[in-house]
Amino acid sequence: MSAYKDYIVRATAADDAIRAFAITSKDLVEFARASHNTSPVVTAALGRMLSAAAMMGIMMKGDDDMLTLQIQGNGPMKGITVTADAKGHVKGFANVPDVMLPPNKDGKLDVGGAIDLGIMRVIKDMGLKEPYVGTVPLQTGEIAEDLTYYFATSEQVPSSVGLGVLMNKDNTVAQAGGFIIQLMPFTSDEIIEKLEENIKNLPSVTTMLSEGKTPEQILETVLAGFDVTFHETVDAGFVCDCSAERVERSLCSLGDEDVADIIADGKPIEVKCQFCNKAYNYTVDELIEMRKRK
Incomplete structure (x- = not known):
């Protein structure tokens, strides 16, 4: 089990018109990498999924609620399955853990190439007769953009998702984390425009983490110019309940x-x-x- 150094923060801004989540997840992603012996591009993909699922997990209300985030792609990685609960615990695996691909033109790991196009599925088991299942076609395979599309189309919640995993030269995890920003239905055009401007000029998640920014500081950067209220901090970790x-x-x-x-x-x-x-x-x-x- 990974020790809890990772955590998620939940916040609101602009008189509750914006709700926001951010995570630092380096340790849990490194734990996943070491457990599954994943290649760098698979570590990046799995790490983004674990980070996103952890934040989406604490959006659920019930202690026993479970979220499954799944990608099925046409690329060599085939797919990824991650589950999360409402307490910051996540676990997950990639179908093909050892995929190797050359980097993108910009030198970044080619997560989109490893996953390619396919579908993203979000399953929420909230103790009802049937779980909620939302399925959307993948837009890029880069995961953050696919989740932004999922929230807009399946849950009708305009959102911005940022996710990042940075690798060390020895292929261990240097940084990992992300954020999810969501707009409530009554958000004014003025707030939306200001937020869009902030996001347009935002450094990457891995840049902010490499600068030493905490999840709180990441949200303050994304929500610059807004009054931000932090509501809770939740420890996050890779926790498996196998026995x-x-x-x-x-x-x-x-x-x-x-x-x-x-x-x-x-x-x-x-x-x-x-x-x-x-x-x-x-x-x-x-x-x-x-x-x-x-």
Whole structure:
């Protein structure tokens, strides 16, 4: 588990016409990179998704609410799945973790090329009969622009999303974080114009983080000229709830023939959690015991 050095801030501005979130997520993104041994471009994509999902998670009200943010793309990475709760906990994985691509013309990691076009899906499980599912076509595959489009079309909330991951020369994570700014329905044209002007002149998220800006200072930069009120700070971390019991339950859910085949092989098996890559090992004797219990 990653130690909590990362956190999210939630704020409002312009007499509650604007709501805003920002995160610093370097440690949780580095934890994901180390767990999945991701290539730099995959680390950047997964890191952006984890940062966004963490902020979207704390927008939910219930303690047991769960959010899943998923991308299915035509590029070599295939897709990414990330889940978040309302407490700042996230976990996630990329379908193909070792994709290597040359950088963009501007020298940046080609996240859009690794993902390409496809769909973005947001699933909110809020304890109702059916989860809310919003699906939009990817606009760029760069993730921030795709989320901006999702909020505008699926949730009818005009938003601006900024996300960034900066890598060190040794391919560890140097900086990661982002922001989400959203306008309430009663926002005046004057406020919208001022905000658009601010965003147009904004340095990149990784530039602001590299300058040492905190999430609070990032929001103050984005919302320059507005009165900003900070409401809460939430610790953020990569937290996986996998366990030996859960893995055992999934093994028990296999058909009798499948379990018999595994036992007949006479070799111990290793089962890895898709989200955190933790390995669970079982001997043949343990599998036989498990079958008896089933």
